[in-house]
Amino acid sequence: MLDFIYYPVSGILWVWHKVFGAIPFLGPNSGITWALSVMFLVFTLRAILFKPFVKQVRTTRQMQELQPQIKALQKKYSNDRQRMALEMQKLQKEHGFNPVMGCLPVLLQAPVFIGLFHVLRSFNRTGTGVGQLGMSIEQNANTPNYFFSVADVQSFLDARLFGAPISAAMTTPKAQLEAFGQPIPTVWTIAAVAIPLMVIASIATHFNSRASVARQSAAAAANPQSAIMNKLALWVFPLGVLVGGPFLMIAILLYWVANNIWTYAQQHLVFRRIDAEEEEKKKLALERRAENAPKPGARPDQAKKRKATPAAAAADDSPAEVVETEDDSPGQTPKPGARPAANRGKNPKRKRR
Numbered sequence: 141m142l143d144f145i146y147y148p149v150s151g152i153l154w155v156w157h158k159v160f161g162a163i164p165f166l167g168p169n170s171g172i173t174w175a176l177s178v179m180f181l182v183f184t185l186r187a188i189l190f191k192p193f194v195k196q197v198r199t200t201r202q203m204q205e206l207q208p209q210i211k212a213l214q215k216k217y218s219n220d221r222q223r224m225a226l227e228m229q230k231l232q233k234e235h236g237f238n239p240v241m242g243c244l245p246v247l248l249q250a251p252v253f254i255g256l257f258h259v260l261r262s263f264n265r266t267g268t269g270v271g272q273l274g275m276s277i278e279q280n281a282n283t284p285n286y287f288f289s290v291a292d293v294q295s296f297l298d299a300r301l302f303g304a305p306i307s308a309a310m311t312t313p314k315a316q317l318e319a320f321g322q323p324i325p326t327v328w329t330i331a332a333v334a335i336p337l338m339v340i341a342s343i344a345t346h347f348n349s350r351a352s353v354a355r356q357s358a359a360a361a362a363n364p365q366s367a368i369m370n371k372l373a374l375w376v377f378p379l380g381v382l383v384g385g386p387f388l389m390i391a392i393l394l395y396w397v398a399n400n401i402w403t404y405a406q407q408h409l410v411f412r413r414i415d416a417e418e419e420e421k422k423k424l425a426l427e428r429r430a431e432n433a434p435k436p437g438a439r440p441d442q443a444k445k446r447k448a449t450p451a452a453a454a455a456d457d458s459p460a461e462v463v464e465t466e467d468d469s470p471g472q473t474p475k476p477g478a479r480p481a482a483n484r485g486k487n488p489k490r491k492r493r
Contacts, residue, residue: 142255149181149255150286156180157292168292171301178256178306178391179398185252186402192248197410206231253395259286260307260391263296266319277319297321301390304333310386330390337393338385342378344400349373351407 156177161168166176186193209231217224262285265273275283285293297320299306305320310331317325353370385393 142251142258145251145255146258146286149252150259150288152184153177153181153256153259154287154292156184169295169299171299171304171306174296174299174306175301175391175394178260178394181256182395182398183402185249186399186406189248190406193406194410194414197414201414249399256395257389257392260389262286263288263293263307264316264319267313267316280319300325302333304330304390306391306394307389309389310334334385334388334390334393337390337397338382341385341393341396341400342381344397344404345381346374346378348400348403348407349377351404355411 160173160176166173213227265275265280268274281294282290284290304325308330
């Protein structure tokens with residue numbers, strides 16, 4: 141049903157297994173080879189999603205900048221949902237803002253997680269639960285798994301990471317653990333590898349969330365909905381990794397750790413680049429303003445000022461004012477330099493005593 145997801149995921153995992161399996165001191169049957177294959181599967185997919193991630197960061201910043209205008213529209217059209225939606229779309233179109241890009245990387249990673257979980261679980265199909273095929277140990281070991289041949293399946297079943305199969309979880313039933321061959325791994329062997337990975341994944345999730353929250357503006361952080369989401373990201377999600385860790389395969393925990401490592405490095409790289417771009421824009425704006433500003437001591441150009449002012453242009457185009465005096469006839473304009481009749485014969489300067 142979801143083969144269009146399972147085959148690409150298994151294909152990328154197969155390529156990295158062949159790459160690391162060709163290294164002499166590792167080999168195809170090493171648990172480290174399989175662990176590195178899972179981690180580099182994550183790195184490959186995150187590299188493909190790098191541009192959408194950058195777009196997500198820019199969208200988040202745009203959303204924070206537009207918060208005052210969005211709140212104003214919500215307040216203005218609180219009783220008219222349809223008009224509010226139209227005005228929101230208009231605002232987003234004017235600023236080239238697409239809210240879907242804010243969650244696109246997360247939406248694209250979800251199928252990858254599902255695909256990886258299914259492909260890794262399909263190396264051991266001896267279970268009888270939901271999605272399991274109930275194969276015998278021999279039948280499972282001799283059945284290919286998407287891109288992986290029978291030899292690859294047997295290599296995976298024999299591989300150990302510090303004594304634990306990477307597709308086993310702490311809660312895996314003992315009957316399924318027998319499919320991994322001798323020696324049969326125990327719960328304590330799996331826990332010795334899984335628990336440190338759970339702790340690392342939980343701490344990494346917390347610090348990644350803290351880095352994202354620190355980038356929020358004061359207005360965005362003050363939003364009640366944002367405050368709730370921040371608390372979930374900082375404390376509930378990391379705690380969820382610890383609580384759900386025993387039910388997750390070691391390979392999924394490796395996926396979680398690798399994903400957080402990539403996210404931590406990528407966030408700092410992208411944020412630094414965007415901060416540098418914004419500083420450059422501010423610098424150019426200040427330089428442009430300095431170029432347009434009058435030099436110290438220089439008189440402003442009145443002609444440019446009058447042309448730039450619509451009121452001044454209208455005043456220039458208006459007809460000359462008609463001044464009526466006692467001696468002049470109505471409607472007659474005074475000669476240039478002539479004083480009004482009311483002031484004729486009077487000396488404007490006072491005599492000094």
